[in-house]
Amino acid sequence: MDRPAEKDKRIKIIKAAVKVFSRKGFHQARVEEIAQLADVGKGTVYEYFSSKTELFQEMFKAGIRFYLDSLINDLSPDLSCKEKLSRIARLHLRFVSNYKDLAKITMTEHTYFNEDFRKWVWDYRAKKLEMLKQIIDEGIARGEFRNIDSQAVALVFMGSLGALFSPLIFSDDNINAKDLVEPALDVIMEGILAVKEQ
Amino acid sequence: MDRPAEKDKRIKIIKAAVKVFSRKGFHQARVEEIAQLADVGKGTVYEYFSSKTELFQEMFKAGIRFYLDSLINDLSPDLSCKEKLSRIARLHLRFVSNYKDLAKITMTEHTYFNEDFRKWVWDYRAKKLEMLKQIIDEGIARGEFRNIDSQAVALVFMGSLGALFSPLIFSDDNINAKDLVEPALDVIMEGILAVKEQ
Amino acid sequence: MDRPAEKDKRIKIIKAAVKVFSRKGFHQARVEEIAQLADVGKGTVYEYFSSKTELFQEMFKAGIRFYLDSLINDLSPDLSCKEKLSRIARLHLRFVSNYKDLAKITMTEHTYFNEDFRKWVWDYRAKKLEMLKQIIDEGIARGEFRNIDSQAVALVFMGSLGALFSPLIFSDDNINAKDLVEPALDVIMEGILAVKEQ
Amino acid sequence: MDRPAEKDKRIKIIKAAVKVFSRKGFHQARVEEIAQLADVGKGTVYEYFSSKTELFQEMFKAGIRFYLDSLINDLSPDLSCKEKLSRIARLHLRFVSNYKDLAKITMTEHTYFNEDFRKWVWDYRAKKLEMLKQIIDEGIARGEFRNIDSQAVALVFMGSLGALFSPLIFSDDNINAKDLVEPALDVIMEGILAVKEQ
DNA sequence: TATGAATGAGCATTCATTCAT
């Protein structure tokens, strides 16, 4: 295991990177500014990361893992599937509120970088969708949900979370988002049509 | 009225800009490459746009206007609200399929640039949401839809479109998306719960 | 002889060039600005002058010739040599006051340009010195002046004019210069020592 | 105290700047050429100076200070005023001979640059004139000089030095100048008139 | 003759990365 000092410095740099990358975007961010914020020398950044790009990607991946861990840890398996989805929405809201910077990065700077990294990001997206899909499938199996296309539901659910919380990340309009979580969940659960053709 | 030649060159540059910006992103894109692709001299770009940034923003706005026009023109007012939403989803699919490059840009490069431009992008988002909200409200008034929070529905709908079509834009997985449109619409219309607690 | 219209346009361009070059210096001056000020198209400048450099040099030479002509025309040969020098000083003052822009250019932008042009400027300087030297020599011959080195006097005289009038050109301190003409002439005529060792 | 290495590099760059700016003028001079001549990387120039303009101005000011220091250090206060002026002329000659490049710059490139810098240059001129004026006033008080306008004498003296030594700087005619120093001083001291009207 | 749209050579400056200490 790495010595604590080493870990510390690496983490300090990543935390600084989150702040700077989220404010400036990848290309506008300056390695020197990250180093200053992390209170280390510019050369030290290169002791821990081989390049600015690697630093970005490591930071990105760490952020994503942190998000997924937060989600999984807070989700007990004995909840109803409806409740699980509701929990995920609220956990997502909490995460986005607490880690705006991190959330912003994961929503904007996917596109650059090499094929490997894009694949990683894409795989993560697939993994998250798969997790949602399993919950839906479980709900269908349990008879909680209609016999619907679970993939489609997963996409609608994930997209809805994105659309709900982007104002929270990009503007300062952070009251509205919270109040829309319940109505949005209601829409997904109940649909919008007035009369169900059962 | 502008001479056709003038318009032509401006449009050629914008089309080239769409291609280059979408492939490389704003910062990696080179003005010279755009000029070459447009088959004009580098200086000519600056005859029509005062800077790389202005070129990007003009291109972005033109793209958005083109998208909204496509949407509005293809939407006749005497359709049912359910049908309208269905139409919008399919028009969106068609637009994204035809103008991948343009769609990619509108989904990635919001963040940079000055406050004015960010406001413009945000206002456009608000306008699109408002359009959707009006359709929902009309549907509620007509008794087509339940008495739901129309804002929430608009967000769910817009987010779902985004999530559905991002694979189409970012990966080559362009079959999957089309097949998920109908199921996703079904989810939004009917909800996912097996038994409605009426 | 050129048609008046042609002459007119050439002169308009030169006059505009004087203004722009004097305000901005050679490198900062823009051909387009000169064209606009002359109220002609940018291409028209190139009908009359083969390049920006040629325009500058032609303008410069025309200014110098104008200066020398002013000097010579106003100098009647039957004046005493002392009076001639006094007249030159006052003519110089008048010229510099009236044509600040032109004067500024002749005092600043000697250095650039090709060998031929530098030689032309240097020859002009020599010509002006020679003119002064002849007046001094005539004064010595007439017994007006001591048997001094006429070359040295010419240099002292010319340098003094330059030093006297540069504030008039470069700052707005244009009162001072005029009042110093007579005292400066007195110094050159009488010297500064209290007791002459005759 | 700065480390010698730091000072060294800064000085190397300034010395290279003197050479390149004097040969090419400000606008034609290339930062890269200065860097090459100073045997440092192009970026290093920007470690020591924030811009090409700042480099020019710092070099200019350093040159002027060097000139004034040379003058003041070599001037002992117990000399006669006549001797002081004579000394100044000869020191000026020596300076101009040794530092042609520096001298050339101070005589040509005043005009560009911001108001602050022009003021600095103008103030320096005023300071030099004031120094001369004090010597003249002292000479008048001591009875060495007539009761003349000391300001006018200062201008005549300074202008004469400029006119005497400009061939030395701008052409290769460096013999002539030296031989004219004594005759020119004689003119200023004794005047040119044959018979003094006392 | 007169024009100005089009051009592209040319350069200051930035900043990721290196490496001697």
Added chain:
DNA sequence: AATGAATGAATGCTCATTCAT
């Protein structure tokens, strides 16, 4: 291990000049 001085590749933009009209 940690540093930051030094580096130079990389690029947006300007503007003198051309040439089709």
